[in-house]
Amino acid sequence: MEILIVGSGALATLFAARLGLAGHSVSMLGTWQHGIEALRREGARLAEADGFEQAVPVHATNDPDEVRGARFALVLVKAWQTERAARQLARCLAADGLAVTLQNGIGNREILAQELGPARVALGVTTTGATLLSPGLVRPGGEGKISLERNQALAPLVEALEAAHFHVETVQDAESLAWGKLVVNAGINPLTALLRVPNGALIQSPSARALMAGLVNEAAAVAAAEGIHLPFPDPVQAVEEVARRTAANHSSMLQDVLRGAPTEIDAICGLVVERAQKHGLAVPIHQTCLRLVRALTD
Numbered sequence: 001m002e003i004l005i006v007g008s009g010a011l012a013t014l015f016a017a018r019l020g021l022a023g024h025s026v027s028m029l030g031t032w033q034h035g036i037e038a039l040r041r042e043g044a045r046l047a048e049a050d051g052f053e054q055a056v057p058v059h060a061t062n063d064p065d066e067v068r069g070a071r072f073a074l075v076l077v078k079a080w081q082t083e084r085a086a087r088q089l090a091r092c093l094a095a096d097g098l099a100v101t102l103q104n105g106i107g108n109r110e111i112l113a114q115e116l117g118p119a120r121v122a123l124g125v126t127t128t129g130a131t132l133l134s135p136g137l138v139r140p141g142g143e144g145k146i147s148l149e150r151n152q153a154l155a156p157l158v159e160a161l162e163a164a165h166f167h168v169e170t171v172q173d174a175e176s177l178a179w180g181k182l183v184v185n186a187g188i189n190p191l192t193a194l195l196r197v198p199n200g201a202l203i204q205s206p207s208a209r210a211l212m213a214g215l216v217n218e219a220a221a222v223a224a225a226e227g228i229h230l231p232f233p234d235p236v237q238a239v240e241e242v243a244r245r246t247a248a249n250h251s252s253m254l255q256d257v258l259r260g261a262p263t264e265i266d267a268i269c270g271l272v273v274e275r276a277q278k279h280g281l282a283v284p285i286h287q288t289c290l291r292l293v294r295a296l297t298d
Contacts, residue, residue: 001024001025001072001156001160002024002025002026002027002070002071002072003019003024003025003026003027003070003072003073003074003157003160004026004027004028004029004067004070004072004073004074004092004093005019005026005027005028005029005073005074005076006028006029006030006073006074006075006076006077006085006088006089006099007028007029007030007075007076007077007081007085008028008030008031008032008035008036008039008060008135008136009032009035009076009077009078009132010130010131010132010138010252010255011076011102011126011128011130011252012028012030012074012076012077013035013039013044013045013130013132013136013137013138014046014128014130014138014140015074015076015164016028016039016044016056016058017043017044017045017046017054017055017056017138018046018164018165018166019160019161019164020043020044020056020057020058021046021054021056021164022160022163022164022165023163024160024163024164025059026044026056026058026059027058027059027060027061027066027067027070028044028058028059028060028061029061029062029064029067029088029092030060030061030062030077031062031081031084032135033062034135035060035135035136036060036061036062037135038134038135038136038137039058039060039135039136040060041136042055042136042137043055043056043057043058043136044056044058044136044138045136045137045138046138046139046140047133047137047138047139048139048140049139049140053137064088064089064091064092065091065092067092068091068092069092069094069097070089070092070093070094070097071094071096071097071098072097072098072100072156072157072160073089073092073093073097073098073099073100074100074102075089075099075100075101075102075103075108075112076102076103077103078103078104078256078262078264078267079103079104079105079107079108079264079266079267080262080264080266080267082101082103082108082111082112083111085112086111086112086114086115086116087115089112089115089116090115090116093116093120097120098120098121098122098151098153098154098157099112099116099120099121099122100121100122100123100124100148100154100157101121101122101123101124102124102125102126102146104181104182104185104252104264104267104268105182105264105267105268105271106178106179106182106267106271107267107271109121109122109123122148122149122151122153122154123148123149123174123175123178124146124147124148124149124174125146125147125174125177125178125180125181126144126145126146126147127144127145127181127242128140128141128142128143128144128145128146128166129141129142129144129246129249131249131250131255132255141246141248141249141250142245142246142248142249143167144167145167145168145169146161146166146167146168146169147168147169147170147171147174147177148168148169148170148171148174149170149171149172149174150170150171150172151170154170158170173229175228176228176229176230176231177231179223179226179228179230180230180231180232180238182219182223182268182271182272183216183219183220183223183230183235183238183239184216184235184238184239184242185251185268186215186216186218186219186268186269186272186286187202187212187213187215187216187219187235187239187243188202188212188239188242188243188251189251189252189253189254189264189265189268190215190253190265190268190269190289190290190292190293191208191211191212191215191289192250192251192253192254193251193253193254193256193257193263193265193293193296194289194292194293194296195208196254196257196258197254198247198248198249198250198254199242199243199246199247199248199249199250199251200243200244200246200247200248202243203240203243203244209240211285212236212239212240212243213236213239214285215269215285215286215289216235216236216238216239217235217236218272218276218281218283218284218285218286219235219272219283219286220235221276221281221283222272222275222276222279222281222283225275225276225279225281226275226279252264253265253268253293257293257296257297260297261297262297263293263296263297265289265290265293265294266290269286269287269289269290269293270290272286273286273287273290
């Protein structure tokens with residue numbers, strides 16, 4: 001099966017390596033030149049915790065014309081890159097193809113659908129983690145889950161992901177899961193980026209733990225105002241469970257800050273602030289984190 005992955009960062013490399021090792025033909029479409037060059041030269045490389053490393057050849061390019069006719073595309077770029085990814089996919093996705101967004105934040109599906117049409121876009125959520133050790137080299141960061149909206153056309157992709165040892169489920173309400181991931185990310189990502197600590201450190205510090213609870217409660221209140229039923233009854237318990245399960249992980253936002261790269265703070269805290277204003281809700285912790293993380297990369 002031929003699969004296109006849009007992106008060349010940590011999760012994109014992880015998906016490419018595992019799908020390639022499962023025997024699928026993988027192409028990667030990105031704009032990060034160092035990443036593309038490393039992927040062309042050495043393939044997508046997977047570094048396990050025991051030091052064992054595996055590599056699989058991939059077709060890496062920054063030219064959508066080289067990957068025309070893609071039937072399935074996994075969109076794994078940062079939220080601020082979605083508009084660019086949508087324009088690229090408009091040039092290379094097959095007429096009957098499907099682009100599946102597994103990104104952070106809310107609204108990526110809508111941006112993709114503006115270019116591709118709603119019928120060619122599917123929503124998914126993943127809690128799988130990964131750390132990019134160097135261009136093209138990734139270390140898995142805890143086994144998560146891929147949740148995809150129920151769509152019969154996705155059946156071949158589900159089979160391919162399962163063959164690559166991903167845990168996949170189909171759900172009726174993927175929007176609820178997307179908001180659930182946003183709430184968890186809002187609690188973990190900005191704090192780990194600001195404090196420069198792995199996820200597990202947030203539950204070791206009473207002050208950080210209180211801030212994390214405040215962030216998720218603010219985000220959950222906004223979700224409720226939006227009419228979203230979150231996929232967990234207690235958002236604080238949910239975020240603490242994720243922080244424990246991924247204790248050694250560096251969040252994607254922390255990785256971005258350490259690399260001096262743009263972050264997804266606007267797609268996480270920024271979105272919560274924007275929706276809160278629409279409903280007349282106060283979210284002071286989000287506003288503060290939004291300004292502080294922006295200040296790191298201004």
